[in-house]
Amino acid sequence: MNLSQFLLILRARKWVVLAVLLTTVLVTVAVSLLLPKTYKATASVLLNYKGMDPVTGMTMPSQLLPGYMATQVDIISSKNVALRVVDALGLANNPAVVAQFQESTGGKGTARDWLADLLLKKLDIVPSRESSVVEITFKGTDPAFVAAVANAFADEYQKISVQLKVEPMKRAAAYFNDQLKLLRDNVEATQARLSKYQQENGIVSVDNRLDVENNRLNDLSAQLVAAQGQLMEASSRAGMANGSAESPDVAGNPLVQNLRIGLGVAEGKLAELSQRLDRNHPQYQSAKAEVEKLRADLNAAIKSTTNSVGNNAAILRRREADVRAALAEQKKKVLELNRTRDELNVLVKDVEGAQRAFDTTSQRFSQTRLEGQAEQSEIALLNPATAPIAPAGPKVVLNASLSLLLGTMLGVAMAFVLEMLDRRVRSAADLAETLEIPVFGVIDWNKTKHAHKRTGLNALIPRRLRLN
Incomplete structure (x- = not known):
């Protein structure tokens, strides 16, 4: 079919097209005039949301901000808010409404749920694209009622937004309060174990005591090294002095030196007398006795000096053994102090960990309790809904204009159907x-x-x- 055939069919069936068009327009206008008038009331709310909690100062991640507006729209259109609106306006207590509910549902369900569903069907929420304003629109046949419902949705939305934010914080605060009691008992128990351990071991300041004992250990180590050096020297001198008159200790003794000098003088005098006198001469016998006495004194002095060197070596050996024993005892004491310090550090760390957990939980408890008490809404009512003067519908002119288009399409369709039936x-x-x-x-x-x-x-x- 070409355009000329199409136009010929329309010219031949023009009265059908006109009849369908006229019927459509008349029916549309009649229905629009017979329909009850509907009114719309709009309440505007402003979401003062900056992505930061006013209590904690924490900032919401930027990837969660785009979904904030959609979340608020879902909250407004939730059945929970609708039920709160029904309760706030007392709609479920109206006998006429209850009778209508019984007639519509046959008593199935509750009047509150039925009314909430009806309110949500007539509710329209339009968020702004360029601002944080959300328009809550409700339509109905009563101007005052639609304004009251729109304002009630805005008010209940503000209240439930505060409730949704505060109630989890209250539950969290109660949980943290219970945990604080357990953590406080834990801190007291660990502190008691630490105090008991300090009392049992007599620890006032383990670090200072350990420093003192370490210094004493270092001193004993130095004394042992010095005693070992002195013992080695004394042992060498004792070995040289044992049975030898030429040892440095014996030769350097002043008494031995004096006796040796006196012995030499006496022996020289005896040698001179032996050349002049007979062995039985009293002077010779006297000089001889003096030489023997000096030799005996010299031997006694040498023996005494040798014994003195040996005794000095024995004293140094005993002192070295004493220092060695004291050093071993000091090492044992230092090791015991190290073990005590390690155990004490474990107990101290337990106390610090318990205290840290208690402080963190206490801080979190204070924060959540403050958040649970901060019943401040970030939602403000920008424009309350007022009872509309002019009805929002039905729009007779608009419906008539649309019926012209629809009637024309139906007339053309009818003309083609008739043409197909009667070609x-x-x-x-x-x-x-x-x-x-x-x-x-x-x-x-x-x-x-x-x-x-x-x-x-x-x-x-x-x-x-x-x-x-």
Whole structure:
């Protein structure tokens, strides 16, 4: 079908198109006039949200901010808010509403749920794209009622937003309060173990005591090294002095030196007397006795000096053993102090860990308790809803305009349906296409136009032919 055929069909079925169009427009206008008038009331709320908690100062991650507005829209349109609106307005206590509920549902369910669902069906929430304003619109037949419902949704939304923020904090604060009691008992128990351990071991300041004992250990180590050096030297001198008169200790003794000098003088005097006197001469005997006495004194002095060196070596050996024993005892004491310090450090760390956990929980408890008590809403009522003066619908002009378009489409569709049911020849092209024979002429039955002479088949073709 081409455009010319389409226009021919519309011209032939123009009265059908006009009848359908007129019927559609009349029905639409009549229905619009008969429908009850509907009113819309809008309450605007402002979301003063900056992504920061006013109590804790914590900032919400930036990836969560885009979904904030959608979350608030879902909260406003939730059934919980609708139920709170029903309770706030006392709709479920109205006998007429209860009777309507019984008639509509047959007593199934509750009137509150039924009313909440009805309110949500007539509620429209429009968030702004460029601002933080959300418009809460409610439509109905009563101007005062729609304004009251819109304002009630805004008020209950503010209240439930505070409740949703405060109630979890209150539960968290109660949990932290219970944990604080356990952590406080833990701190007291660990502190008691630490104090008991200090009392049992007599520890006042283990670090200072350990420093003193370490210094004493270092001193004993130095004394042992010095005693070992002195012992080695004394042992060497004792070994040289044992049975030898030429040892440095013996030779350097002043008494031995004096006796040796006296012995030499006496021996020289005895040698001189032996040349002049006989052995039995009293002077010779006297000089000889003096030499023997000096030699005996010298031997005694040498022996005494040797014994003195040996005794000194024995004293140093005993002192070295004493220092070694004291050093071993001091090492044992230092090791015991190290073990005590390690055990004490474990107890101290237990106390510090318990105290740290208690402080952290206490800080968190204070913060959550403060958040649970901060009943401040970040939502403000920007424009309260007022009872509308003019109805929002039905819009007769708009409906009539739309009915023109719809009636035209329906008329055209009806014309084509009728044409398909009763197909007729509208032009020579239809005849040529249907019979598949050429058309040589057309008789014009329109008397307003000039008549033309036609011959042949033109006189035999009527104006319309029915196609079966």
